[in-house]
Amino acid sequence: MQFNRRFNLAPLALLGSLLVSSVAVHAETPAACKDLKKGATCKYLEPSLTPQERAADLVSRMTLEEKAAQLGHTAPAIPRLGVPQYNWWNEGLHGVARAGFATVFPQAIGMAASWDEPMMQKVGDVVSTEFRAKYIEHLHPNGGSDFYRGLTVWSPNINIFRDPRWGRGQETYGEDPYLTSRIGIGYIKGLQGDDPKFFKTIATSKHFAVHSGPESNRHKESVYPTPHDLEDTYLPAFRATVTEANVQSAMCVYNAVNGVPGCANEELMENYLRKSWGFKGYVVSDCGAAANIYREDSLHYKKTPEEGVAAGIKAGMDLICGDYRNHMTTEVQPIINAVKQGLLPQAVVDKSLVRLFVGRIQLGMFEPSLPFANIKKTDYDTAANHAVSLDMAKKAMVLLKNDGLLPLKKAPKTIAVIGPNADSYDALVGNYYGKPSNPVTVVDGIRARFPESKIVYVEGTGLVGPAEPPVPDSAFCLDAACKTPGLKAEHYAGAKLAGAATLTQTDTGAHFEWKGEERESSIRWTGFIKAPASGDYQFRFSSEGGYRVWVGDKLVVDEWGVGDAPSMLAGSTTLKAGEIYPVKVEAFQIGPIGDQKLVWSLPGDAGKEAVDAAKKADLVVFVGGLSARVEGEEMKVKADGFAGGDRTSLDLPAPQQKLLERLHATKKPLVLVLMNGSALSVNWADKNVPAIVEAWYPGSEGGTAVAQLLAGDYSPAGRLPVTFYKSADQLPAFGDYKMDGRTYRYFKGDVLYPFGHGLSYTSFNYAVPSLSTKTLKAGDALDVTVDVTNAGKVDGDEVVQLYITKPNDTANPVLAGFARVNLKAGQTKPVTLKVDARALSLVDAKGVRKVQAGDYTLHLGGGQPKYAKTAAARLSVTGEVELPK
The missing domain is CATH 3.20.20.300 (Glycoside hydrolase, family 3, N-terminal domain)
Known part of the structure; x- marks a missing residue:
């Protein structure tokens, strides 16, 4: 929608x-x-x-x-x-x-x-x-x-x-x-x-x-x-x-x-x-x-x-x-x-x-007075609620790979934070989002967590193309001779540039910020722009509303926007060094907060600054992935690997991959932080980068959660809810709704990171599980209990996962229970999971769900039995029962 x-x-x-x-x-x-x-x-x-x-x-x-x-x-x-x-x-x-x-x-x-x-x-x-x-x-x-x-x-x-x-x-x-x-x-x-x-x-x-x-x-x-x-x-x-x-x-x-x-x-x-x-x-x-x-x-x-x-x-x-x-x-x-x-x-x-x-x-809409009278009209976007968001962001972090680099042993003297999502609001909020009053990007979080370190931020590359720095005010002028700096700005009430302008003024450039005021307005900037170098330029208006950009007599990009937010659609044109071109930018603004600006990509090697920063750093944190501007709902995206909001490739977009390899070549300690809403086939990174963190779109407190993970303030315990395949080529056709060959249950090939995977800063041991009964009548339920021990020196959460191998089942062992538990270093806790009839059932070709007689194996551990060390218990089921739809 x-x-x-x-x-x-x-x-x-x-x-x-x-x-x-x-x-x-x-x-x-x-x-x-x-x-x-x-x-x-x-x-x-x-x-x-x-x-x-x-x-x-x-x-x-x-x-x-x-x-x-x-x-x-x-x-x-x-x-x-x-x-x-x-x-x-x-x-x-x-x-x-x-x-x-x-x-x-x-x-x-x-x-x-x-x-x-x-x-x-x-x-x-x-x-x-x-x-x-x-x-x-x-x-x-x-x-x-x-x-x-x-x-x-x-x-x-x-x-x-x-x-x-x-x-x-x-x-x-x-x-x-x-x-x-x-x-x-x-x-x-x-x-x-x-x-x-x-x-x-x-x-x-x-x-x-x-x-x-x-x-x-x-x-x-x-x-x-x-x-x-x-x-x-x-x-x-x-x-x-x-x-x-x-x-x-x-x-x-x-x-x-x-x-x-x-x-x-x-x-x-x-x-x-x-x-x-x-x-x-x-x-x-x-x-x-x-x-x-x-x-x-x-x-x-x-x-x-x-x-x-x-x-x-x-x-x-x-x-x-x-x-x-x-x-x-x-x-x-x-x-x-x-x-x-x-x-x-x-x-x-x-x-x-x-x-x-x-x-x-x-809902109480026809009562003499509304229920839930303890809730006040100010009970949103509060500090207490932000704390819950931070807690969830920390629980969501998945440590995909770690060769010992993390947690950091001490604060590095210089940290180079590089990548398109390092300072990205989009990468925090995903899609269908509210407006965070104080969003914390990854570079914000690292600055706050490592105050004694020198933090150098360089974008280095865009998500799917070159880096897109803001067009500097020095490039704009009011006249064709470029003797007077600035742009003419016409402000309009409403989002359609309709009627007479409510305010006309000279702005230093094509940018507009506001906070706290719920607004619906639009702006038209006109003037001239001077090209600093010859070559191909891309223009985009970084915005949560719609935008149009003209350079010379060309409509370079038209993304007026029809939904929650437009894509990051950009348009290209060729400019000559020193020449002056008419420029016009139109945009609308909606909501209580915004930071809009005209951005461009310039000719030349945008990654050189990032590589130079990495060479001078003691730690490099590359923050890449995707955003809801390239993956989402019925979108306009012009980039290799993407189509209409969907993806045609699972690879890290090529511009990011190229820069990541250049950063790795500097031989500096390197952490890859991924921010995305779907699996990425980061095969090269898995072989070459010492630590990889999956941060998803982590919400308004996401930067804090990432920085604290790097520092070891908590032990990560997120687990993958999806399989990370090695390539889209391993999968059936996208439009084919048959499950054969899909997801961890029916995929038989090699994967990059399996469903349920996630590393920790500590380790856990599992005792032999005990069952409330070893022989079960079909249709009944049972309890399975296992003692879990934190065998390391760090307090942390473990996600206890229960998978069942069923007789006559063509699927891989299937998830049937889980529990997230916190264990102090050296602590042991019993964890009990209930297994009901539906968890033990199979569905036949006609769609009939039954619990069948036979021998079942229950696997308990920190992941799938194929990929993680698990403890097993045997169960015998007698009889057969058909379950309701």
């Missing part, structure tokens, strides 16, 4: 500043409830009744037109009934997103690397508190809320990261259904809370189901998973979030599954979700997916909008998210038409509406 509708938040902030957490949601009786007969009441306003009773009563009082409008994500107010407006669209992938300042946690894939379900619940609790605070701060006087200021959270993304080329894999919890289930359950429990009557927020399991790229054809593709893969891989995490976490919302997918659009797929939404799993909540479409049901240039499953919305709602889709980028509306009039034409029974519409209003009632 992406969103490009812009709106002015200043009035909301003003209104919100007048409100407190105990605000009265309904200050007076609605008009429709004033003139009832004596003794009659509007049941929907009675807190003593059940949410279902209240919702049914409210829906029964609506007209068809009112009902249809409530089925879109921008649900309008119904004043006569006292129903406030509500926007269902809120993003919370790793913190409150797109709603101004917020605590930014590591990207989802990084949090999965913590292998820490209780920590995920703690994070979810913090995030839900911040959502409540934002809701209170911006609540309308009538109890309504606007975009990204509500309580219905469209997270987590529990799709299986089946192929590392998928750009949105960073949003997931990795490639394993069990790990994804547990991490997702933790986050959902934290988001929804444990209040017996009200949900703190409502979480959404997405994208249901069978969705993991490619991005280029997600609106057109029909995927055909085998019955085995559907039950074995694509559905278990969704099932677990319903049956164990009680998730109250699910999001149906853009694509079709087995020929039927996900948002019109009765088999998925009715048979699996509601009937088999007992789901009681509502289903929302991915944004624009309802239109995919009938669009000619999409799935075209139905011919008209009326037929499309009727098919979706009858199949179980309750709420339609529109997508303004693609002119896909919320389909209000087609719903009305469909009912009048007999295509859609009004009773079916009512059923969906009741589900939606049950959700709003359970």
Whole structure:
């Protein structure tokens, strides 16, 4: 999902500043409830009744037109009934997103690397508190809320990261259904809370189901998973979030599954979700997916909008998210038409509406005053929440390789910090992010942790091209003779450069910074630029908004932006030394913080400065990888190895690889820090670089977490939630949804770093495991206990992993349990993991899940039995039992 509708938040902030957490949601009786007969009441306003009773009563009082409008994500107010407006669209992938300042946690894939379900619940609790605070701060006087200021959270993304080329894999919890289930359950429990009557927020399991790229054809593709893969891989995490976490919302997918659009797929939404799993909540479409049901240039499953919305709602889709980028509306009039034409029974519409209003009632939106009155409107982006983000960032760090260089024995005199992600805000936040008020980049963190060391920072290279330093102010001038420095700057209200300029002034260059002010504005700079050397130049505007750049009479780059953030699209042109060219830059700004500037790449060897710095240093830290500007959702990226947000190669981008090799040639101690949302085939680095750290997109405190890891302030214990392959050539075709040959469960070749891998600054020993029973009746559960000892001299966490080898299974041993435990040096702790029937089951070719009789082997250790030293126990299962879907 992406969103490009812009709106002015200043009035909301003003209104919100007048409100407190105990605000009265309904200050007076609605008009429709004033003139009832004596003794009659509007049941929907009675807190003593059940949410279902209240919702049914409210829906029964609506007209068809009112009902249809409530089925879109921008649900309008119904004043006569006292129903406030509500926007269902809120993003919370790793913190409150797109709603101004917020605590930014590591990207989802990084949090999965913590292998820490209780920590995920703690994070979810913090995030839900911040959502409540934002809701209170911006609540309308009538109890309504606007975009990204509500309580219905469209997270987590529990799709299986089946192929590392998928750009949105960073949003997931990795490639394993069990790990994804547990991490997702933790986050959902934290988001929804444990209040017996009200949900703190409502979480959404997405994208249901069978969705993991490619991005280029997600609106057109029909995927055909085998019955085995559907039950074995694509559905278990969704099932677990319903049956164990009680998730109250699910999001149906853009694509079709087995020929039927996900948002019109009765088999998925009715048979699996509601009937088999007992789901009681509502289903929302991915944004624009309802239109995919009938669009000619999409799935075209139905011919008209009326037929499309009727098919979706009858199949179980309750709420339609529109997508303004693609002119896909919320389909209000087609719903009305469909009912009048007999295509859609009004009773079916009512059923969906009741589900939606049950959700709003359970959030406390129809109470005399809001629940969770202890939460204040200022309870976001706090120091306490930042501390939780730092803790999670440290837990997410994975030490991929270490030849003894780390932890550093003492502070180096000079540290050269080099690379495109060393001082990158983008590499901290990933995608679907909030705005951190004080982001700590890696170079920031190293400066703070090593105050006695001389820190030299050189970018050296860009992510996928040359380094892009800011264009210096000395290159700009107001006149064609270049006698007067500066640029003409015209500031406009709104993001479209529309109307008269609100301010015209002379700026020293094409750059603009702000902090603390929620803004929506745009700027046009005009003037001239003088080329310092002859050759090819690339221009880009470093921005979180859209931009356009003209040099001479050429539009060099146009990335006006349609989503959460534009790509890092650059454009090239040839300039001659000393010549003066007209220049024009246009850009828009949105949000409470920003640092925008025109950047360029110049002719010549941009890496020489980095190599020179390395030669003079005692330690070199190269910080590279990717960013959400090159991997992500439906993106414009022009670079080798990337396509539409997805990747075509798993290699470290060539410009980074070349510079890394040059740095290695200096013979100085070298640490490679990777910041990325998907696996990288760093084969050369694994052979040549002494220490490699996987930092993911680590959130606002990420630089601190990296620096403390280097210093040895804590022992790293993150574990890979995905396989790092040696090459994309080892994998089946990206668009093939068969699991054979994919992920650690079905891949038979050699890998670079296996799923579950991660090194430590200490070592752990495992005793012989004990089972609560050595002979088990099929369908029953058992406990397995193992004593784990920290055999080193450093305190640290260990991630105890349980894998099971099953009889007649073609898969590799499969993860069936894990626990992250802290052990002091020399300490021993017993760790007990429960193994239920589903963990012991197999899925046959027809999609039937059974526990079979036979001998099973349980492996416990710090990784997969193929790659780590494990302790084993034998289990005999008697009988056979079929498990429900």
